[in-house]
Amino acid sequence: MSDERLSVLKTYKLYVGGAFPRSESGRVYEVTDSKGAWLANAPRSSRKDARDAVVAARKAFGGWSGATAYNRGQVLYRVAEMLEGRRGQFAQEVAAAEGISRSKAAALVDAAIDRWVWYAGWTDKIAQVVGGANPVAGPYFNLSTPEPTGVVTVLAPQASSFLGLVSVLAPVIATGNTAVVVASEASPLPALSLGEVLATSDVPGGVVNILSGGTAEIATPLAAHQDVNGIDLTGADADLAKELEIAAADNVKRVLRPRADDWSTDPGTRRLTAFLETKTVWHPTGKLGTSGASY
Template sequence: MKQPARLSVFKTYKLFVGGKFPRSESGRVYEVTDTRGNWLANAPLGSRKDARDAVVAARKAFGGWSGATAYNRGQVLYRVAELLQGRREQFAAEVADAEGLGRARAQAAVDAAIDRWVWYAGWSDKVAQVAGSANPVAGPFFNLSVPEPAGVVAVLAPQDSSLLGLVSVLAPVIVTGNTAVVVAAERCPLPALSLAEVLATSDVPGGVVNVLSGRTAELAAPLAAHADVQAIDLTGADAETAVGLERAAAGTLKRVRRPGPEDWTADPGTGRLLAFTETKTVWHPMGT
């Protein structure tokens, strides 16, 4: 007997806020296409309300995440890399569609993203040795300077690298104890939304990473002006939008990382690890 034809089960992409997958508060979606203009999916078109909800979730998660040991954060990030490896083929297909790459180059980009995530995971309990110090002072005191997370960081994902670039800007933010609100690349958000599914099934606590999709300028504006966001990475903003966002961020004294040319395949160094940390100096009396 001839088997009836199956109907395709299309994937419904959603936002990722507070460890859950809500639809956009506005109910809006927008079409995502590949580099040839072929329809891929409808992605949620996030609103200003969604951005504010994501900040609330990130702020709520900050205490627990920043208070975890650096070793524990490293283990949690390594678990994410394990799950990424298990979904390598799915991400390769999404990256190929997003960036117009052949299969081999897309797989190489995914492998590089997984390796980059592992690399940052390994820095979790080492960054304090690089950025901290024991300061010489006159008197019977220990004087120690140590890096601490800035708080909630808004991250505008790069528009030209849907997974490797995304990992390169997100991993250093959270490995140092910050929580993040990520605005996915406007044209190619699907790898970021799939990464959210990986984060949800990993050990990353809900709210540590929140992923929004939609119009970058629309979502970035409330994040730049939000008093409960301590820093913003403008990597994914165009030059004109970045100027306005930097002005808005100045109103609440945010730390700002400006956009600039990036080679996502190059050695990342420690610049992004230290971009959103503060230095705390502690005086402690010596024992007699």
Template sequence: MSDRLSVFKTYKLYVGGKFPRSESGRVYEVTDSKDNWLANAPLSSRKDARDAVVAARKAQAGWAGRTAYLRGQILYRVAEMLEGRKEQFVREVAEAEGLSKSKAAAVVDAAIDRWVWYAGWTDKVAQIVGGGNPVAGPFFNLSSPEPTGVVTVVAPRQSSFLGLVSVIAPVIATGNTAVVIASEDSPLPALSLGEVLATSDLPGGVVNILSGRTAEIAPSLAAHQDVNAIDLAGVEDAVLAKELEAAAADNLKRVVRPQPVDWSADPGTHRLTAFLETKTVWHPTGSLGASGSAY
């Protein structure tokens, strides 16, 4: 057997459909559950976070403008590609969470299944949060959901892949774009997810993935005036959570507070509807004219 050098993977951020290194040039060591070195991950700066918001805002209108059915097809394509790279994610999840290969495989299977589940909801969620409203008068009164906009997601710290998918997929399924802060301790599955997204049909900027210190990146995102909402799923420090919620109030961001979650359980529709606004339209009733429109 010939000797050869090991080729170590260089992990990068995923912002605007591209793979930049951190603007600061910094990295930090990522270790496994036994404190063995795995890789150097980019240590994102506040400038990286601002760049991610710019990319997310640029992509948001176009993504929201896709039909719900098309968004579902694009999300399903991501699941197909995750299935094709299952072996890589099993290894990364096993190392990140200290699981056996069989248990890590079960987690990855569940994550892919969950991505498919949310893909199926894209053209159905309007049926549970919208509809016709009874009114007293000769009017139609119709409510329909619209995306909130740019959502910052603090990914779960302990569930590096299943939890990650469980907070990203519902945000983008409903037409929002996301700036994701990966698990601080176990960012590698998230950074690898960026590689899958980049080679899928998902437009650049719809999901942007940062790695680094949550306490350093999150405050600037919570206070950013062009961020519309924030999911604090991965914030385990109660003091930091309160600070982020206070910063988010400056421009009335929607906030999903941190709470204990069993990521393996049925997710329900809570996160699917958390970042939706309701648009209500009034229209006079009447017969149809020759053009087919009501008058």
């Protein structure tokens, strides 16, 4: 028997609604490393794929946002456990995507896993930071609590294929939103592999949906979609970000504008609060009754 064998090349697919469909259009595009060497064919998502992802995210929103914050934290921590078990694969993909050494890529993967754990720990704490009891002049309790915005489109960073991706995705779902992620156009493979981890974790299908292809082609219908409640423009250049922000205004989406981010620094709570709404409840005290009103 010959010692030579054919390589089994990986087929990358989209991750939508907990399943792995090919692009509805059947299109793919070549993904290359920093030196131009071919790595894989990635699906080129269509407008129909984007709409399907929104439908899946909306369907999953009720169950995910309705889960206890503690439960969401446990589910997200399980993802970190599974990422830890696939460090080697992600280090290889990041090294190829970003043109860095394997050791530097491994350090970025470790940082991404640590960041995922960090955001998982915030799930049941953010309410105490941004919510609370408010002093009012009257016989009332006045309580403010954060609630998720809904379906959020996330344009992943173009240059940071994994650490940046985790840094923009994890806070969105940690706070109870569901996400439609547009992966880095040139370096989508770590994002598509993350879909494989999510599919075998406890994260319900549809909570995270991952699309690859042309950023502008996918993001344009998502920004205008009436069932998308927020959009993170991190992965858009200045001209595209302006166009998407205008489209997003049609149904008053929450918009997180792009800025120069250093993904290696402490992220703070900015992204945790970017897609949260504040619900304020008034509840009478004393002899006025027991019914309350919320606004």
